Amino acid sequence: MLQAMRNKMHGWPSIIVLGLAVLAMSLFGMESYFTSQNDTFVAKVGKREISQNAFQNRMNQLRQQFSTQQGDKFDPAMFEKPETKLRVLDAMIDEQLLLQANADWGMRVSDQSLRDAIADIPAFQVSGKFDPTSYRSYLANSGKTSAMFEDEIRSSLATQLLPQAIDDSAIISDQRVDDYLSLATQRRDLRYFVLAKPDPADKQVTDAQIEAWYKAHQADYMNPEQVSVEYVEVDGAKLKPKAAPSDEELKARYEEEKQRFVQPEQRLVSHILINVPTNATPEQQKAALATADKLAAEATPANFAALAEKDSQDLGSRRQGGDLGWLEKGVTNAAFDSAMFALQKGQISKPVLSSDGYHIIWLRDVRSGESKPFAEVRDQLLQEATSAERDRQYNELAGKMADQTYSNPGSLEPASAALDLPIQTTPLFSRNGGEGLAANPKVVAAAFSDDVLVQGNNSSLIDLGNNHSVVIHVSKHVPAAAKPLEEVRASVQQSILQERIAVAARKQADDVLARLQKGEDMAAVAKSIDAKVVTVPEAVRGQSFQVPPPVLKEAFLLPHPAAPEKPRFAEVDMGDGGFAMVAVDKVQPGDLTKMSAEDRGLLHRQMAQAYAGEATRELLQVLRAKTKIKINNNLL
Known part of the structure; x- marks a missing residue:
């Protein structure tokens, strides 16, 4: 075939065609080359790049932080959402903008500030003072040099230089504090009464009405989608380590790592x-x-x-x-x-x-400097050796389990047979989780993922923490289905009646409000519907706990009365299907003499911080507008 092509490729037309083909392929290759150059960072802020590694490290730090704070309630799927990733990246972009501004304006973190910041970290303190041994131990455990850690802390402090400078320079006048206090402690004389819920206009509910409601609101009467999963697990706590190391082995380890036990x-x-x-x-x-x-x-x-x-x-x-x-x-x-x-x-x-x-x-x-003797650190060495052996066993077995379940994606049986791991099964559970293993959000997220639920594959290795991991496979899937009408008939009937009551309550409230706005006496109107007027003089926003919150909120949304004899009225949705009427009779500014100097000073600082925070946000907007920012969404 190649010979036939060569025989036909003669003359200038053939040369032109070949040249065009080569040119097209060259341009295509060049385009690919330049495109690949842009994929080395997640974002570029001016000349500063945010690497994919730095972004992933930040995501991992936040993931670990939230996991520690929320425990079993932590949902790892939150960190897979594009909006979460963009929020994290936006924060990192802001940091880069602040660092660039520091460089442009000659701001830096002094060595003394760095030293003070490290000394103030509680993990490095003993009896309230900096402890070099704790600091050195942290560096050894984290695999960082002092220079690496200092660079991290310096960068963190550097991003605070401008916000702190803005905060220090924020000026809030006493008049502005007075204006806020006057509004925040404003007093309103109000009256209100609560309307009793009326009966529905029609208490009869026909079968046809029940069936129509059921069809229109079928999403409210569904059995949730459920799955049951099989799983194999490796739990480091259940692994039996080999025989404990001998004293000779421990002494050899002591000699190899003697520097660890030397106090400088x-x-x-x-x-x-x-x-x-x-x-x-x-x-x-x-x-x-x-x-x-x-x-x-x-x-x-x-x-x-x-x-x-x-x-x-x-x-x-x-x-x-x-x-x-x-x-x-x-x-x-x-x-x-x-x-x-x-x-x-x-x-x-x-x-x-x-x-x-x-x-x-x-x-x-x-x-x-002195060295601790072997006898003093023997127990520590034994514990470390035992823990290291258990970790090694766990990592080896978990790695083999991951390989086996990946190589045989349609079943857990090959992994179970090869590694002597029993296959266990959970009861059915929904997307809201279940009991035991199914209470773990990571397991629930994996069970309902497209790869596991729809494609029928084994999950990837799910790390449950503390040297405990599982791989799951869906064994049973029950799709969401509507509950039979007969099972929910009573609930449907009650919903129909509640809707009729709500309609009647709204009409009653509208009618009562119309009477009040026409000038009828509030006490007389309340008496006519068997309600009782409650009078509250000098109610204060957020402080008058004897007033129902919806009533108090609405009272402070009403305009000032036009005159003492012309109160303002409003109907209030109480949130439970009922309504109330509220009247505002008088509005007075707050009494600033009741505010202590300490509370006033605290408010002044809080307002200054709030204004400084807003000023910092405005500065970041300006910096963003004047800085070229490029984001590679494909690498998020």
């Missing part, structure tokens, strides 16, 4: 900080150095705490006389570290320049 040298330090402004002029830096030199010359171990309380500009340690607690290498910045470890016990340093300013450092004590 620590130093008990106090300091005095003299700030140097960002982008300080030479004169400002000289002035700061002169102040620091003076304090360093005056400082002695006896007066250091007093000098720190008086002159240090580190607000975090100032009240403790400059006390920073026990520090180890790598916790502070490089300049501070170098000076601290160059001192002898009891010495006070000359001013040390860092990105925050000049530090005068007093080394109060030294705690030498």
Whole structure:
């Protein structure tokens, strides 16, 4: 065939055709190449990219956070919804916009602020003070270096710089607070009465009416769709680990990991900080150095705490006389570290320049590094080895189960036979879940997914947490079906009567309101329908608990009375099929003299925060408008 084509491809027409074909294929390839270049990020904010890995990490963090907070009520399907993913991505875009604004406007997180933020994390504190051992243990368990963790915290703090600056600069006048308080504590004199529910115009319900209602509202009388699933599971808690490791094995592990049990040298330090402004002029830096030199010359171990309380500009340690607690290498910045470890016990340093300013450092004590003996950590090593073996067994068995059920998607039996795992079955359950395994939202979501329910495949491995996972397969499916009319006849009849009562109640309320608006006396109208008027002087929004909430809400929606003798009236839907009538007779501004200075100050701060929050949102809108933002929806 190829020879025949070659024989026919002669002459310039053939060359032109071939050239056009090659050109078309080349352009197609180039287009594919450029398209692929755009798929390396989820979003691009100006020149900053949000990688797919960063987006997935954020989604995983939020998923874990919600799972911890909500427990069994957590629905993992929420994080698969496009609107949820877009909300998360929008928040990450806002962070990038704020970071870009920081760079443009020269705002940064100081090393001192970073150190204070890490020291304030409760997980790193013992008896209210920063504990380097807890910090180091966290880094080891999370597989992070101190530099990696500091970068995370610095980025988090950086996104708060602008919002915090806006919050600090928000100005709310006393008049604006007064206006709000006057409205919030406004007093209204009101009267109301509740109408008794009337009888329906017709209490007779025919079979034809019942049948017509049943057909028109059939969705209200359905048995829900249900499934029963088979499943195989691997539960790490039920796995039997091999024989416990011997002391020789534990000692070998101890020698291999001895560094874990070495307490590094620590130093008990106090300091005095003299700030140097960002982008300080030479004169400002000289002035700061002169102040620091003076304090360093005056400082002695006896007066250091007093000098720190008086002159240090580190607000975090100032009240403790400059006390920073026990520090180890790598916790502070490089300049501070170098000076601290160059001192002898009891010495006070000359001013040390860092990105925050000049530090005068007093080394109060030294705690030498020491290694814990094997006997002290043997139980810890044994527990870790046992746990690691159980984890290994679980991961191996769960991996094999996933492979077997994926390779044989139509049945769990091959996996059951190969791995000696029993096939278990749940009772029927609906999309609202059931009992036991069916109470887990992940299992319910998988059971009713298209792949499992419609296509008839095994589910993927469902992680239930704590080294516990299952794979399910639908064994029985009961579609949603309407309940027989005879089963729900009484309920249908009651619904028809309730609708007639609601219609009658609305007509009664309309008639009563018309009488009041025509000028009939409210007490006389109420008496004519066997109702009782309740008078409430000076009712306050959200505080007059003796008034039914729907009545109070409607009373504060009514306009002010035109005159004392001309109250405003309204009918109120009580939400239970009944109605009430309300009249507003008088409106007075709130009594601001009853507001304490403390409450007023709290409200002032809350209003400032609310205005600052709105200002931050407006700033983000401006930043979005002037920044090119591209989103790759295919990677969400």
